[in-house]
Amino acid sequence: MNRFSYVRARDAREAVDVVSAHPTARFIGGGTNLLDLMKEHVTHPSHVVDITRLPLKGIEDTPDGGLRIGALVTNSEVAWNAEVKRRYPLLSKAILAGASPQLRNMATTGGNLLQRTRCYYFYDVGTPCNKREPGSGCGAKTGFNRIHAILGTSEQCIATHPSDMCVALAALEAVVRVTGKDGERAIPFADFHRLPGDTPQLDTNLKPDELITAVELPPEGFAAHSTYLKVRDRASYAFALVSVAAALTLDGGHVRSARVALGGVAHKPWRNPEAEALLTGKPATREHFQAVADALVRGAKGFGHNTFKIELAKRSVVRALEEAAGREGQP
Amino acid sequence: MTTPSTQLGRPVNRVDGRAKVTGEARYAGEFNVPGLLYGQVVSSTIARGRIKSIDASEALRLPGVLRVFTHENRPSLPWFDRKYRDDDAPSGSPFRPLHNDKVVYSGQPVALVVAETFELARHAASLVRIEYKPDSHETDLRAQRKKAYAPRQGKDGFEPPPKPWGHADKALDKAAVKVDAEYETPVEHHNPMEPHASTVIHEDDGTLTIYDKTQGVLNSQTYVCNVFDLPKEQVRVRSPFVGGAFGSGLRPQYQLFLAVLAARELKRSVRVTLTREQMFTFGHRPATLQRVALGASADGTLEALIHEAVSETSSFEDYIEVLVNWGSMLYRCDNVRADYKVAALDCYTPIDMRAPGAAIGVYALESAMDELAHALRMDPIALRLKNYSERDQNKDKPYSSKELRACYQQGAERFGWARRNPEPRSMREGHELVGWGMATGIWDAMQQPASAKAVLGLDGRLVVSSATADIGTGTYTVMTQIAADTLGLPIESVTFKLGDSSLPMAPLEGGSWTVASVGSAVKEACEKLREQLVTFARKTKGSPLAGVGAEEVVFAEGQLRNASDPSRAVSIVEAMRLGGVTHLEEQTSAVPSPKQQAYTRCVHSAVFAEVKVDEALGTVRVTRVVSAVAGGRVLNPKTARSQVMGGVVWGISMALHEETALDHTLGRFMNHNYAEYHVPVNADVRDIDVIFVDEDDTVVNPLGAKGLGEIGIVGVAAAVANAVFHATGRRVRGLPITLDKLL
The missing domain is CATH 3.30.390.50 (CO dehydrogenase flavoprotein, C-terminal domain)
Incomplete structure (x- = not known):
């Protein structure tokens, strides 16, 4: 792990300001993935911006009959939330299929969306990886690729997204609410993550300074089937x-x-x-x-x-x- | 007179259990002293080649980084291989960290960064820039198979394959029914929970106290003394607790070398703890390719048995294990041929891992036996009973005891084997196919010379010690029981000490021989104390036992008693007073009795497994295992059961999960962490039923006990694989049986 500065953000504006001022700065929520990546020397943030004090922890109804889940609500809270279980059992089941109770207790909704691939090569800095180090090559394509992608791959990258929760959110056609320097916007789930193409280092279409504030579920939860x-x-x-x-x-x-x-x-x-x-x-x-x-x-x-x-x-x-x-x- | 056993055979709780669950027990990487320095290993990224340059300037610029050790600046060290050999070294040239610019495997330690804090050392290590000149490497056993050779046999305890007898190949040709199949087993790593670590304390007088993760403190001590040219008095190695080792601690590992080197050079105390990734950069269970060919007559009589294996070793040592000898020990056969070769890969030398050789050799053998039973349309147990060996044909010796028939019988009964429909794919529950399989297990019951010291104080406390280890197996507990039992003391009055090179000699803790070896020494030392106490009590005037025959004196509840009149008794402390002593001390060495040589001594098991296989998705669940073990006298049914249960879990793991995956392009293990190197989680482990059948053995050692450390794993993978065949009708001949192999 490199040496870094720790900043505890008091509000979303401050969090966004720090991150936009420092290109390698990272938000930290539960830290369940970021800490691993730092310990493995995959990510070297100059600043770690603690957003856990921000008021993004609520689950509430939306006017159109859907549900808004704050970015800092933990995976456990979402999975066991009575409304989620009743109206979106698919989401609850997907979350509980992932990780362990300890990790789910720490991991946040926003963080889950931003977790990075579990590709062996991405994690091992002794090997080539275009996602970790653009231009270094893809070790997986010709190497050991048991866990890798079969759809939407590119010459540069065959990594997969590891989340279970996101698979349910994709099916439910959730919307990701973000805020950044240029204000707020909503990103349909299908447009949130990217295919690797020529820029496998980019996992999502978030701008560098954007912070996820919530995930919104539409009214239809497919609860019966x-x-x-x-x-x-x-x-x-x-x-x-x-x-x-x-x-x-x-x-x-x-x-x-x-x-x-x-x-x-x-x-x-x-x-x-x-x-x-x-x-x-x-x-x-x-x-x-x-x-x-x-x-x-x-x-x-x-x-x-x-x-x-x-x-x-x-x-x-x-x-x-x-x-x-x-x-x-x-x- | 023999005192009836009061402590042996009882399910005594682990005497170190409380210390372990409260965190009081400290492990090698947890001993702290003021001013301790931290070393972080830098590992090579290429599998073979040379180091062109090492640039540590960026690391050294950080305040608090003291030194970066490499082959370029290491101190002068001995030249000869023998200085680097250890008690578990195979033939060859042992690996020397930081020896020169040559890289011989991926993950090789190429530098050690020493800093004032752990975090700083770790960060600084990431800043060391190394340039390599790579050479081509070879890490694929299949590709190197053609270059396999008969290994040098210089490893302690290695039994070469038996010389062939009869005409196995001809008999196979002519056999009415035959199977001839190749089985493949992958590299596996030990993955003990505790990473390897060494804390080297540089004492004020210049001597070293080393807390090392090891299965043999004496082995580590000898190694350090030889390599760094130090007298034994200046090096004390301690290892009071070991968080699992499974064989990975049998040889001194490179963190010990590096920590000692740094401590000597800097004249400071230094700790080196390996990362989880680095736990994949030394010994492992070797990958193997095995051919087993069996021929039988129509009634199931085995007429040909051929077992050939090629196993992986490194480019610098010939690692060997007993893979192909088990078939002709378990089954009577007139035509037998066994062949064992190794092929060198650009990987580190493999090392013993729980039931080395047997775990994978018996997997292939017992899978082939199942294939033969199916081809014969014969019950798998009936086939084994038909060819049951009363003698070990390899050595033409009888077994000291072999209650394997009882294992088959009792295991089958508990499992409900009689209800098995032999037809594959005959049982189904919803979308899952259900299968039942069984296999035999076998392991040696060995005894090594060992010493122990017993000291009795006037406070009535007994302290017994030996330089052995407790790698989680229960050594502390069982030795305490043996000592308490011999002197009729409660468990609480006895302390057993181990894991210290200043204690009496003990062999490496491995091979399932610790109870037999160290236990026999403990028993002998305590018996000598008994003799002294009996003499005091009988020979002292006015003693309640004066004049009583020595054979009439029994030890119970802290007393010496007249067996026929228990009212005539003295306490142990009183007996010492009668003898006018303030303490009693005995040290003995127990050596295997020569009469053992006339026998083959083994522990056996019968393993039964039920699997459920999702027919569409290929996922396999092991829902039930019964393991029936013939292991001589069971000294502690609780720790014994835990041992066997742990072995069964590992067997399930071998069957379904474990494989260290190599990228042959890079020559590197890729799944080097707990997320991607899979062992079973709780949800994968269902009912495990352990049976110990009665087995009386007066030859194997004075305790009549056989080691149980290894037997639990042997046979399990075959039982699971056989159950998968029974469920699906598909024979998977490579481990692990992952779902893709069943799609």
Whole structure:
């Protein structure tokens, strides 16, 4: 860990000011990822700006019937919040599938969105990584890539986004509220994270001085028919090889609308509205779920160790949709 | 007269348990002295080549950074290999940190930054700039297999493969039923919770007191004295508590060398603690490729047994372990051939890891036995019983005891094996396929020479000591029990000391031999105290036991009593007073009895596992394990059960989770942290049932106990793999069985 200055921000304005004045400064909330990155010498902030005293800790209804979750609400609080459990069980389930109780007690909503990839090469400063050190190369592409992406990869980077919560937020079409030098704005979840392209060092479309203040959930929570399926190498405390947030609204046995987001397969939670639309108006049967699964991973590319994820993703989508529809195990 | 046992066989709580859970127990990296300096290791990023330059100027500019040690500025050290050898060293040229500009593996220590605080040392280490001239490296065992060679056999305790007998290849050709399969096991690392650390205290008189994470304080002491040319009186090594080691502490590791070097050069106390990543930069369980070929007649009689293995070693030492000898010990067969080779990779030398050789050799063997049973359409237990060996064919000796039949029988009964439908894919629950598998386990029951000292004071307290270790196994507790039992004392009156090079000689703590070796010495030392006390009590005029026959005196509740008239008794303290002594002291060395040589001595087990496999997603859960162990006399059922249970958990881990993944392009282990190197979490471990079958052994050692440290893991991976086959009909021949292999 390098030497750094610690600043405790009294309000959002001060936090933004410090960060915009110092290009390598970082906000710190729960610190569950930032501290690791600093200890591994991956991140060397000149300033660590403590935002934990800011008034961003509430969960409240929005005028349109949705829910606003403050950026500093911990993952545990969100997961166990009665309104979240009742109206957005998908979000609760996704959060509880990740990390450990200790980490969830510390980790914040905003921080979860900003956690960085778990790519081995990104974490090991003795190896090349374009995300950590642009231009140094990608070790994973030709190296050990069991946990890496199969969709939306680039020549420069095949890392995945590690969050479970974000996969649910993508399916729920949450909106990220941010504030910065140029004022406030709202970013639709699909536009929040980026694909690696030629700039794998950028995980999100946040401007350098912007601070997340809240995540807003739209009124539709898919409470009756949704599930989060996480497939991993052990029963707990492992990142997803593939995860699926599946959410349906049903009209009798037919699908009115469908949302499917994949985790563990790309640089961001992966969605494909065209694939989802294949279900609209169709009976909620395995045959139709299979068609969505096939369409979702169309164009997927494996790199050797992770090629199995293509088939695994398809099977996981079918399983998750079956569970969401409540028709698991039926033809 | 033999006193009935009061302490042995009881589930005594760990005597060090309270100290451990309250934090009172201190580990090697936790001993503090004023002015302590901190060393941080800089590790190489290439696997092979030379260091072109080291620029430490940026690190040295930081106030509080004292020195950056490298091969360029290290002091002169001995030249000959023998000075660097240790009690567990295989043949070859031991690794020497900071020796020269050569890099022989990725993660090699190439510099040590010493600073006034831990944080500063760590930061400064990140500022040391090293330029390399890389050479091509080879870390892929499969690619190097063609260059495998018969290793030099210079490692203590290594048993070479048996000479072939009969005509195994011909018999295999002619066999009515056969299996011929290749199994692959990956590199695994020990991952003890406590990282390796050495705190070297530079005493005022220039001597060194070293707190080292080790399984043998004497081994570390000898190493330091040889390398730094110091007399033993000037180096005391202590290791009172060890937070798990599993073999990783059998050899002095590089942090010890570096901490001593820095302390000597700076004439200050220095601590070096390895990071979690650096815990992946020394010994590990070697990767292996194994061929097992079995031929049988239609009735299941084994007619050919071939076990060939190629195992990984380093470019500088021939690490060896007993991989291919187990089949012809467990099963009678007229045609046997075993072959063992090693292939050198640009990795560090492997090191013993829980049940070295057996854990992976028996995995391959017992998987093949399951394949043979399936091919024969025979019950897996019936096949094993059909070929059950009454003698060890490798050495043509009988077993000192072998209650393996009882393990099969009792394990099968507890598990419900009789209800098993032999057909694969015959059991299902929802979207999960259910499978039942079993396997045999075997490990040596060894005894090494060891010494112990017992001192009895007039306060009635007994202090027993030996330079052994407790790596979490329960040595403190069991030795206390043995001593208390021998002298009829309550546990609370006995203190056992270990982990100090000033104590009587003990072997490395490994091989499951500590109870047999050190325990026998403890027993002998305490028996000698007994003899003295009996003499005082019988020979002193006016003693209540005056004139009583020596064989009539029993020890119980702190007293010497006349067995036929317990009212005639003296306390141990009174007996000492009668003898006119203020304390009694005995030191003895216990050596294995020559009669052991006529026998093969082993511990056995039968392991049963139930798995549930998600048919679509490939995820495997081990829902139930029964391990039935024949381990001689069980001295403490509580610590014994914990040992076996821990072994079973590790076996599940071997079967489903563990693999240190190499990037062959970089020649580097990549998943070097607890997030990505997977061991089971609580949610992965369900019911584990441990059975100890009765086994009487008067040969194995004076206690009749066999070590249980290793047997728990042996056979588990095969039982799980066999259960996966039974569930799915798919035979996965490479560990770990991750879900991608079942998709």
